[in-house]
Amino acid sequence: MRTSTLLQEIAVGLFAAASAAHALSPLAELPGKPGAHIEKIKALGDGEWLQLGAPEPDPKWGRARGRSWSCRMPFAPELRGAFLFGEGVHGFVKPDGHVMDDLWFYDVQGHRWICCYPGAEVATLELKVSADGFEATAEGEPIPVAPMTHAYEGVTYDEDARRFMFMPCPNGDYLEKSLKVRQTRWREGQKLNNSAASPWFFGSETGKWNRRKTASPSPRSGYGDSFHYLAGKKRAWFRHGDQVWLYDTAANAWTQLKPTGPPLPFGIDATSCYDPKRNRIHIGGGSYPVTPAGTNAFRIYDLGTDAWLDPQPKGAPCGGSNSYATNSAAMEYDSASDAVIIFRYGGKVEERGIFAYHPNENAWLKAAAHFPEKWGQCTNAFYDPALNAHFFHVAGDSDDNGTFWSIGTVALCAENSSHDQSIIARRSASPHVKPSHRRSYRPGWLRFRARREIVGFAPPPQWQHQPGSLALRVVRALP
Numbered sequence: 001m002r003t004s005t006l007l008q009e010i011a012v013g014l015f016a017a018a019s020a021a022h023a024l025s026p027l028a029e030l031p032g033k034p035g036a037h038i039e040k041i042k043a044l045g046d047g048e049w050l051q052l053g054a055p056e057p058d059p060k061w062g063r064a065r066g067r068s069w070s071c072r073m074p075f076a077p078e079l080r081g082a083f084l085f086g087e088g089v090h091g092f093v094k095p096d097g098h099v100m101d102d103l104w105f106y107d108v109q110g111h112r113w114i115c116c117y118p119g120a121e122v123a124t125l126e127l128k129v130s131a132d133g134f135e136a137t138a139e140g141e142p143i144p145v146a147p148m149t150h151a152y153e154g155v156t157y158d159e160d161a162r163r164f165m166f167m168p169c170p171n172g173d174y175l176e177k178s179l180k181v182r183q184t185r186w187r188e189g190q191k192l193n194n195s196a197a198s199p200w201f202f203g204s205e206t207g208k209w210n211r212r213k214t215a216s217p218s219p220r221s222g223y224g225d226s227f228h229y230l231a232g233k234k235r236a237w238f239r240h241g242d243q244v245w246l247y248d249t250a251a252n253a254w255t256q257l258k259p260t261g262p263p264l265p266f267g268i269d270a271t272s273c274y275d276p277k278r279n280r281i282h283i284g285g286g287s288y289p290v291t292p293a294g295t296n297a298f299r300i301y302d303l304g305t306d307a308w309l310d311p312q313p314k315g316a317p318c319g320g321s322n323s324y325a326t327n328s329a330a331m332e333y334d335s336a337s338d339a340v341i342i343f344r345y346g347g348k349v350e351e352r353g354i355f356a357y358h359p360n361e362n363a364w365l366k367a368a369a370h371f372p373e374k375w376g377q378c379t380n381a382f383y384d385p386a387l388n389a390h391f392f393h394v395a396g397d398s399d400d401n402g403t404f405w406s407i408g409t410v411a412l413c414a415e416n417s418s419h420d421q422s423i424i425a426r427r428s429a430s431p432h433v434k435p436s437h438r439r440s441y442r443p444g445w446l447r448f449r450a451r452r453e454i455v456g457f458a459p460p461p462q463w464q465h466q467p468g469s470l471a472l473r474v475v476r477a478l479p
Contacts, residue, residue: 025207026116031080032109041387056112064104064113066378066395069150071271071330073106073382073393074157074164079204081107082382083164086151088398091174097122099176100398101146103164103202108384116202120145122179127186132213133193142211144200145183146171152326153226153272158249160234164202167221167238198252199236218254219245224268226283237281237303244301261308264299265291271324271331273340278359279303282331282340285324297322315364317355318344330381336388345379
């Protein structure tokens with residue numbers, strides 16, 4: 001009897017401890033109840049737009065700030081939202097006294113910002129170097145200090161372990177002077193672990209940072225890397241320069257791959273995305289160097305054979321430009337249309353637009369029109385497969401008073417004589433697509449043929465926005 005009672009008390013205690021730990025996470029209550037805006041999204045007709053307005057600020061920390069060279073917002077499907085990370089202006093200290101190494105979460109259901117971590121507090125932060133070689137609190141929690149000059153494509157989300165992950169691109173040279181002095185002091189005589197380390201993690205359930213020592217060597221990381229979690233495989237793919245690595249999230253181990261195939265023609269800062277249907281990474285448009293004009297800047301990494309592929313597709317994105325890096329473009333795999341989409345919002349006017357690559361056809365859509373001439377902002381993007389919608393956070397670099405734009409995805413016929421214009425990106429059925437009457441199209445609308453194919457693009461003639469608002473492009477196929 002006493003044994004049974006004791007076991008019950010232990011079970012209750014463990015449950016209470018787990019519940020208390022879960023409650024500490026700012027994301028503990030997600031996913032939340034869908035707001036009225038979700039029903040508006042579901043009620044939209046074919047190709048309609050919806051401007052959501054300004055997301056509700058975090059009650060304590062306010063609004064997330066814009067950040068340059070940080071196109072990717074890793075989407076967390078079970079939380080129904082996406083993370084925003086990476087610095088903007090080098091060494092920027094926010095008015096609240098925290099370094100902009102903060103981590104944010106955009107809650108799609110509630111249309112609100114949640115601050116996961118406000119950043120290092122300049123006046124008070126005191127850390128030590130742990131036995132594993134990481135900067136940590138007195139309680140042992142590893143804390144990243146100015147770890148990400150920009151996010152580039154170096155951020156991802158582990159859907160299986162439910163944690164945000166990134167590979168560091170340190171920015172210590174710009175660290176605020178008084179904080180740097182203290183950091184130098186707590187590092188004195190200590191050895192930092194830069195050669196046998198996991199990625200950085202932020203647990204959505206624990207609300208805490210973590211980094212683990214690995215038994216095997218880890219890759220170097222830095223400016224313009226690419227990092228993608230391979231959902232369901234418990235692996236993460238990482239590219240740094242000419243090197244390709246796999247991180248085993250279950251075993252906490254790195255393996256360097258030896259891919260075959262032609263070398264990449266570009267350097268750092270390429271946009272990229274993971275295609276789970278074909279088990280491939282699509283990547284392109286990198287810088288330093290930019291791929292020579294007249295050649296193909298779009299490449300594929302085949303995870304099944306560990307090989308780089310040059311698909312030599314029909315057509316080309318971005319008006320033939322081979323530069324669609326992370327400060328001027330975003331690349332997403334759109335599962336509903338089974339297409340790779342490049343959103344080119346920066347750079348020369350004639351190179352802007354939205355471009356679709358259909359793997360089965362090995363062909364690009366060449367847009368007939370472009371984004372507004374005066375874009376001049378930082379853009380962070382993610383794709384929500386459940387709503388079949390692309391979201392874009394647009395704001396000034398390190399500003400919290402930026403603008404959220406609605407990006408029109410393709411209308412009007414494409415200009416592409418190199419292949420059949422109508423076969424670009426076939427769409428599979430979305431769970432929210434409802435039969436509806438056919439309607440005419442106008443600039444800024446997405447038009448589909450009867451077989452659910454994208455046939456062209458032009459942005460809307462008038463781009464309406466309001467400071468701090470979020471706009472959503474919802475795409476629906478004709479029956």
